[in-house]
Amino acid sequence: MSVDKLVSSLKQIHLSEYPVVSHDRVENGKEWAAALQAANDVPAHSLTKTVVLKPKTPKSQEPVYLVVVSLDSTQSPSSIAAKSAGFKEARLAAADVVESVLGVKPSDVSVFSITSGNNAQVKVVLDDALVKSDKPLAFHPNTADKTLIVPVAAVQQYLESVGVKPVVVDFTAPVAAPAAKKAPAPKADASKAAIENAALIGVTVRKDLDFPGWYQQVLTKSDMIEYYDISGCYILKPWSYFIWEVIQKWFDTEIKKIGVKNGYFPLFVSSRVLEKEKDHVEGFAPEVAWVTRAGSSDLEEPIAIRPTSETVMYPYYAKWIRSHRDLPLRLNQWNSVVRWEFKNPQPFLRTREFLWQEGHTAFLTKEEADKEVHYILDLYSRVYSDLLALPVVKGVKSENEKFAGGLYTTTCEGYIPTTGRGIQGATSHGLGQNFSKMFNIAVEDPDAELVNGERPKRYIWQNSWGLSTRTIGVAVMVHGDDKGLKLPPAVASIQAIVVPCGITNKTTDAQRAELENKCKQIADSLVAGEVRAEVDLRSYTPGYKFAHWELKGVPLRIEYGPNDAKKEQVTAVRRDTFEKIAIPLANLANGVQDVLAAIQKNMYEVAKKARDAHIVKVKEWKDFVPALNKKNLVLIPWCNTTPCEKLIKEKSARQANGDEPEDEKAPSMGAKSLCIPLEQPTGEDAIVPGVTKCCYCGEEAKVWGLFGRSY
């Protein structure tokens, strides 16, 4: 692969720019270090080295090569590398073999020499010290006269992108005897279990040091998300989709209680209809995906894929609403929409296709419409608080940030502590009469006096409101830790995982069978007690299983071993606090339900505490950017005007340039207005009309406005 192509494909994978430094051709680490020292503008880095080994295999077998990628400073004996990868021994591969397998000379080789074309012929061993490196890594991009400097996460993502699962080896540790040799299941692949046991399954980057890398690893390693071959599209695996099903079920039940009904409108919208509402289409046009061809025929007119369904639906609302007796009309649909954004995609947060619900309702009066807007906003807030254990701020968007074409937008705003950024959680829009005037949705006004024997017409009042799978991303970002995901019990597809413990070399087969049987019974009685429980009887060590289910964020682990048997109890271990709790078998399901409720409550409280500590009131502009830079959302007395809002964004961005960026992706992002909170400060802090001044422009303050860097 050429250097350019490599850099561009890396950019695709990790979505960053990487420097490539040119220098004289080097043959070893010493020459390389010198060459980089001589070059200009080389970022801080650690040198790496890559060697190719040929393990001993029977001649009749297709040979497999070991590519060992380590820090240049790591001693990486081939014997350890070989054993870790399941071979007895290995020696350096000949230069011509390296060239024929990887297409480059040994001195040019790096991890990037592995491609999806040669991945079947290699196994990759990664140096644990390299994986944990806190500096970016220097590699030859398949040519020893250049150096590419990339973060650790990019290496791992690159390997994943070419379909390679590396073995991570700690070269400084003594090589353990493969642990699973003890495992009794005859078909278990001992060496695999041992390796996985070692290091591979966990998250290898720290949440606080490389948040984007952490987020990606948590999502993929916990089995929530699979990256898809079309950028910005992701596969929702059952582990995340279940959360969506819980949200769907709850919200669907709630809206049906107030008379909303589900239907389904087409995916496609004609350009004529899409373009009917001018402000609205301007908001969405740059992101609309267009179908222009079917089979081998060009369509007469391009057809848009809905970015949202206002213009899909409202021509029909005009047809269906003929009289005030047809009101209210309250429809909802669960569907996917497409917004072909060109910004960096992020699973759940910014994806080109996403799942959501969109409610579209019509009323005779503004009062009824307003009431529903806030009722729905409360439901959204409860999705966050009651299901996802997340606090949100309910508020109204500024004119500048409201829904394109609507009258006003209410919102639930979340907060991501690691980056200190706000995130829009869900929005409920009062559309006013703007769309009804465009689409001519009107009825004879039943409250008006007759004019010449006829009733004047009244345009109806509309709302639209939507909640998407973004919810899941927010929950992952806030709750997760360095061990992986942390799922609130309300949405976890497995709430309690039962793990048999205390099996040793001395355990007889009969004893083991009895223990496992009892574990099954424990899981069964939990299920009977309406706990979503499963039992893990795989032939791995308890330690491996603990790490596995912690990674996947299961709220409660139920350990059961000989000791527990004696005491007629289980030992429950909380994922949120790692607290161990003995629960008597006699009170199993109720006991577990109580602990799950406590976890749900605690997760909410922990998140709320972290959030509350980072919403700060600022009255003077000089304190604004420093507060922002301390990962705060900032509440200010504000004039609530668009010019001022734009200046705040501009100035907070510009000033931030001098500071240390708090997030590599958003080094100098300005603060947006997130919302005007419904709950305004009172007492001393209450806005005094004519007295309180806007924090930025000094004009009269109308409201407290919440500002922050945001997603």
Place this chain on the structure above:
Amino acid sequence: MSVDKLVSSLKQIHLSEYPVVSHDRVENGKEWAAALQAANDVPAHSLTKTVVLKPKTPKSQEPVYLVVVSLDSTQSPSSIAAKSAGFKEARLAAADVVESVLGVKPSDVSVFSITSGNNAQVKVVLDDALVKSDKPLAFHPNTADKTLIVPVAAVQQYLESVGVKPVVVDFTAPVAAPAAKKAPAPKADASKAAIENAALIGVTVRKDLDFPGWYQQVLTKSDMIEYYDISGCYILKPWSYFIWEVIQKWFDTEIKKIGVKNGYFPLFVSSRVLEKEKDHVEGFAPEVAWVTRAGSSDLEEPIAIRPTSETVMYPYYAKWIRSHRDLPLRLNQWNSVVRWEFKNPQPFLRTREFLWQEGHTAFLTKEEADKEVHYILDLYSRVYSDLLALPVVKGVKSENEKFAGGLYTTTCEGYIPTTGRGIQGATSHGLGQNFSKMFNIAVEDPDAELVNGERPKRYIWQNSWGLSTRTIGVAVMVHGDDKGLKLPPAVASIQAIVVPCGITNKTTDAQRAELENKCKQIADSLVAGEVRAEVDLRSYTPGYKFAHWELKGVPLRIEYGPNDAKKEQVTAVRRDTFEKIAIPLANLANGVQDVLAAIQKNMYEVAKKARDAHIVKVKEWKDFVPALNKKNLVLIPWCNTTPCEKLIKEKSARQANGDEPEDEKAPSMGAKSLCIPLEQPTGEDAIVPGVTKCCYCGEEAKVWGLFGRSY
């Protein structure tokens, strides 16, 4: 509108070709009849006439004109037309007025002179005799020197397309005093209720005479479907979507019991991936919709919208399935797919976007895979029998009809009595190892001997299975009647509608309030007894309400009046049989549940009886086409070869040409092989190897094959 434009827009609406006959300009019915008699190749028809009336309205008011469209043979006094439309009287409009409102001279006027541009200025009165005409209708296409001949349904659809709801008037009946004048609600619009009461809400074409027209009216008038401005796409309104929700809930629960999990894969698929499996892509390529543009940028490569998700999913199955311990993998998704068919679209049956579920599973062994294929097929069969009250034939598709790229396809085949055509209900495919070989989805074979210390790999066995909203269309077609929809209780969103009865001029306000209150209580106690019940307290007459809920297919009407009050009972009226059943209030919910169960059972039995009577065994070819022409599905001893299958289709099509077509859209359609039923005839009819001959080709018969014209 020009004649060409009119014909082309009619073609859009009703999707047929219509003849236009040119002749001398005519001024009246007599001249017209003569002109058409003199012309060549004029199809059978009834002449129509169209007159424009000006009702008396206050001068200050915007005038509205009455367009009265009748058979030429109908006496249509302007007084009756005026009263029916809610006016006291009306007289012929002056020629210049007609020309200024409709853009044509009075002698050129027809129903097609009404457009979405002038629809606000006119009300349309349709002659009941015209609506019920069994001959196509002759109109001037806005010019009296031409004649356009169209079916009745096209007129109604045209009016709908220009946003006009006609009033249908029986000019032969005495004009009734507007019924709703008696209605006490002060704001009720008496004249509207009266008109709607008369004829407007019902289906105006007979199921047995114009099945496509009937189908369209039933779907739109019952509020199941709204036609959409992109051809082949339809809006699923809550009345039909609820059925889908019931099916989803039931099927989703069943598949989760056997370990299937839900997820979501992207809508988009890259051309490279789509084209990986050759047979498969050949099957779908002509119908694939392509996105080529986003915002104002052309995409580098066109991206397909999934027509089904095999190729979307299987590259990732290859990644996820690394060991036999990863099996079985059983995923399902509820989504929409797009197949841009160029054949005539039909709501539910053939639509360019449709909702479905698609299950995609992977197993280590063929046995496990086969077992699941049939398990799912049974679930599909139960969706039809238990939920939709429809019988299906379970069977295996012929080689020629199986899923593109799969190993074998099992199917549920339904039957539409009115057209005598079969319809594929849902399919469960055994994909074999074909896709797993293409996508390299393999594991080390745990059952095989080691070869040189490694286990040989085994390609895994895959299934895919799908059930779509087509189910709803089949239920409508089979169960519906001339009064409208007939919903099986299991899927009806309202199972019982409570209608207060017996309110007369003598009823006091207090009595009425008491009666209505009691009706609310009845509905409430039904809801408490888990009946989906509502009460209809609108200010319409009971007769109007009866017709309304019959049209919408509600299984049970609960009448409650003073007479019922005396007897402490309700009078339940079954939609399926119109039987009246007194149910004591003391046993209300249980009594209603029993009747609903009886309706569900009876609807299934009636449908099964009609179906069973039309599956006939035929052993000799000479009896094949005659049996087909009697609206039968035909079961024949068959050699089960593709060449024979193709000849059967060809010969049955050609021979049918001599016969009267049974369905205007499919006059000479040949018989397809629908399936090889799992339940084969036994005893005397059993296939005797080497003895029984194929009904068509005379070679050895292997199986009984089910053939028929089909959707």
